[in-house]
Amino acid sequence: MFAQVIVDIAHSQVDKIFEYSCPDSLCVGSRVKVPFGGRVIDGFVIGVSRTSSYPAEKVKPICSAFDEAPALVPECTSLMYSICSRYRVPKAVALRLFVPSEMRLGKVREAFKNYAVYVGGVKLSASAKKQAEALEALKLEGECDYTSLCARFGRGAVNAVIEKGGARLEKRKAVRSPFSGLPAGAEERVLTPAQQAALDEIERSDKRVHLIHGVTGSGKTEIYLNVIAREIARGRTAIFLVPEISLTPQMLSQLRSRFGGAAAILHSGLSAGERFDEWWRLRSGEAKIAIGARSAVFAPLENIGAIIIDEEHDSSYLSESAPRYSTIEIAKMRAEYNGAKLVLGSATPSVETYVKATEGEYGLIKLPERINKRPLPEIIIADMRREVKRGNNTAFSKALRDELDETLKCGNQAIIFLNRRGYSRTVMCRDCGYVAKCENCDVTLTYHSEENCLKCHYCGAKYHMLTACPECDGRHVLYSGTGTQKVVSDLKTLFPSARILRMDNDTVSGKDGHYNILKKFAAKQADILVGTQMIAKGHDFPSVTLVGIMDADMSLHFSDYRSGERTFQLITQVSGRSGRAGDKGKVVLQTCSPEDYILRYAVAYDYDGFFKNEIALRKATGFPPYSLICRIMVTSEDGAAALEALKGVYFAVEELRAKFPDEFIFLNKMHSPIKKIQGKMRYQVLMRLASGKVLEKIYDAAVAHSSDGVLVYVEENPVNLS
Numbered sequence: 038m039f040a041q042v043i044v045d046i047a048h049s050q051v052d053k054i055f056e057y058s059c060p061d062s063l064c065v066g067s068r069v070k071v072p073f074g075g076r077v078i079d080g081f082v083i084g085v086s087r088t089s090s091y092p093a094e095k096v097k098p099i100c101s102a103f104d105e106a107p108a109l110v111p112e113c114t115s116l117m118y119s120i121c122s123r124y125r126v127p128k129a130v131a132l133r134l135f136v137p138s139e140m141r142l143g144k145v146r147e148a149f150k151n152y153a154v155y156v157g158g159v160k161l162s163a164s165a166k167k168q169a170e171a172l173e174a175l176k177l178e179g180e181c182d183y184t185s186l187c188a189r190f191g192r193g194a195v196n197a198v199i200e201k202g203g204a205r206l207e208k209r210k211a212v213r214s215p216f217s218g219l220p221a222g223a224e225e226r227v228l229t230p231a232q233q234a235a236l237d238e239i240e241r242s243d244k245r246v247h248l249i250h251g252v253t254g255s256g257k258t259e260i261y262l263n264v265i266a267r268e269i270a271r272g273r274t275a276i277f278l279v280p281e282i283s284l285t286p287q288m289l290s291q292l293r294s295r296f297g298g299a300a301a302i303l304h305s306g307l308s309a310g311e312r313f314d315e316w317w318r319l320r321s322g323e324a325k326i327a328i329g330a331r332s333a334v335f336a337p338l339e340n341i342g343a344i345i346i347d348e349e350h351d352s353s354y355l356s357e358s359a360p361r362y363s364t365i366e367i368a369k370m371r372a373e374y375n376g377a378k379l380v381l382g383s384a385t386p387s388v389e390t391y392v393k394a395t396e397g398e399y400g401l402i403k404l405p406e407r408i409n410k411r412p413l414p415e416i417i418i419a420d421m422r423r424e425v426k427r428g429n430n431t432a433f434s435k436a437l438r439d440e441l442d443e444t445l446k447c448g449n450q451a452i453i454f455l456n457r458r459g460y461s462r463t464v465m466c467r468d469c470g471y472v473a474k475c476e477n478c479d480v481t482l483t484y485h486s487e488e489n490c491l492k493c494h495y496c497g498a499k500y501h502m503l504t505a506c507p508e509c510d511g512r513h514v515l516y517s518g519t520g521t522q523k524v525v526s527d528l529k530t531l532f533p534s535a536r537i538l539r540m541d542n543d544t545v546s547g548k549d550g551h552y553n554i555l556k557k558f559a560a561k562q563a564d565i566l567v568g569t570q571m572i573a574k575g576h577d578f579p580s581v582t583l584v585g586i587m588d589a590d591m592s593l594h595f596s597d598y599r600s601g602e603r604t605f606q607l608i609t610q611v612s613g614r615s616g617r618a619g620d621k622g623k624v625v626l627q628t629c630s631p632e633d634y635i636l637r638y639a640v641a642y643d644y645d646g647f648f649k650n651e652i653a654l655r656k657a658t659g660f661p662p663y664s665l666i667c668r669i670m671v672t673s674e675d676g677a678a679a680l681e682a683l684k685g686v687y688f689a690v691e692e693l694r695a696k697f698p699d700e701f702i703f704l705n706k707m708h709s710p711i712k713k714i715q716g717k718m719r720y721q722v723l724m725r726l727a728s729g730k731v732l733e734k735i736y737d738a739a740v741a742h743s744s745d746g747v748l749v750y751v752e753e754n755p756v757n758l759s
Contacts, residue, residue, distance in 0.1 A: 040099060041084035043128045044073055052127040056089050058098045066107030070100040081132045083114045109135055110339050112374050119370050124360035125736035134335045137316050139309035148310055150211040151183035159203035167194035172203045213310040215302055226259055235260050235402045244400040245372055248390060249382040251404030253613025257382045261345045262295055264380055265326060268342030274325045275343040280351035282306045282330050283551035283571045289328050296326055303329035303336055334367045341375040344368045348574050349381035349390060350606055352756040361752060385606040388651055389662045414615040414622030416640045420631045432527060437585045437625040444583040445535055445564055451583040453567045454611045455521055464503060468511030473503060479712040496715045524567050540568035574610040579618035586611055590630040597758055598660045601635045605647050608639040664702055665729055666754050669722040669739050673747040676718040682747045683720040689738035690722055693731050700731050710759045
């Protein structure tokens, strides 16, 4: 037998299929070790045949196979070719998506535990008291973890009992289960007529993709769970994606309540062992539902019946490392292969998705009301310009302070949202205007008071706090802007007795970081939760009756055609955390631009009005979905090499423009807005295309000019143009 193997090297020069002889028992999808260029490396088997295209004596044998069962599901080969064709990456890069990195690199394996099992029928001497105690404990319990038994009675005593035949030692596979102590989620609810109608529409429609456009609190999750339940009942499997790692424990709790051990969690925040075990539970068929963030779309499931993507508008569903895939695109590929339903859900769908839904490409289901017709929270606009005129120079408006005071007096909870961590945004010299910047990145540093240091939020570098300006030696160093850390400090001054939690990238270290903070808040061990966008969506806290949104218009002023859309989405999502149970919710939205039309649509929860205005604007200006923004990024530690590659790419694209002039609306080359990150110079070729007709050729140009020292890659409609 002969195996067709992709070697695990991410380089275009070896991006081909190699043949090796193999035993008859080897299956497609197996991970193997193969001889290659004088060394032994890992590979993936994508085919097995009885004949070879080479003379048998020239075909080397496979050294060994990794796993008892093939790691890759049969679908992987088809997906690999689709991903390689779409995103122009080597086959090995595509295949790596399907296997946890620690497993692929051999850094994690199955874990085993020893158990002492009671046998009995042995006499112990009267002086062997510890042995007798250990034997009695085993008699009562039947069996016990060997390590814990030794901790209780001593290793010598336990080993003596085993040697004398009173117990035997058994080695068993240990399952490292994440979040094993999760509380049970909500019980299955009787569907409202609107939910039942939505479920029936998904079931009977011949459309592959459906969008559920439902206001926050409208019961989208219950529809998702029922879609999954129907597929599980048919013997099929399901994938459930959420945008933030912080949301996975909450959703896992609901899935476990409904489906027990059939649900497995996959995301980068787990320990290597936990991810390994959960992955194999899915691959073996023991678990049938994968829940996780973006990467869980590659879960090793077969016979998929449903893929759910909650908060489909979220930018975290776009990968920012190779391959730079769209999760929704991958989900469509898997849904098509398996004949599955793809259900997208959001209170604020992306403009591109809503266009497809309104034009009939996707099924559109609307849920315009909250469950039991509970009212959406009232949004109060606080004009921060007036606050300054009144002499209020703090970050808190009078309206927000008053509402916080009332909320705390009533024993309810509040969420304060500010999409900026740290104590203050920038540190500036008032004498000469110097702003502290990172040496490795062309970005300003943020002051963190707890560590009394300056931090770069791009590379993580830390710097000593300035006592004098390095440019002019001036002593008037000014802190500018407000971060989450500063908000917490101010709240403690305003409300000394309030219990406050902070949730941002500085406070959620470790795999349980998100969960522990949210668990405390859900248990009402805190009165106020201050956080960045990780608290903005999906969470359901019944006692939260107030949300404060600080600097609500900050994202309006980004130089990005989607700034209005993102602002509307963020305000709507954060506001939706308030008033989800009995008491009516309130939102205080602080802004310096209260007259902005985006805020007016958000205050009225008028998505349809926002969409009509936004899509008309996009059509008039020729921005997506009426064009495609494409950026070729060139990065290198060697500035001269990066410039040379930039020129080569730009000339190649100019030749394309000469051949296809109608396809190019705009083309230019320039420094990236952030000129340097992590010591690497950044250049870009920016273009606006009429369609995707020349996209493949643009990818080819990028691949042709990438080298070991210079990274060149393509971004489509980039999430961040900085």
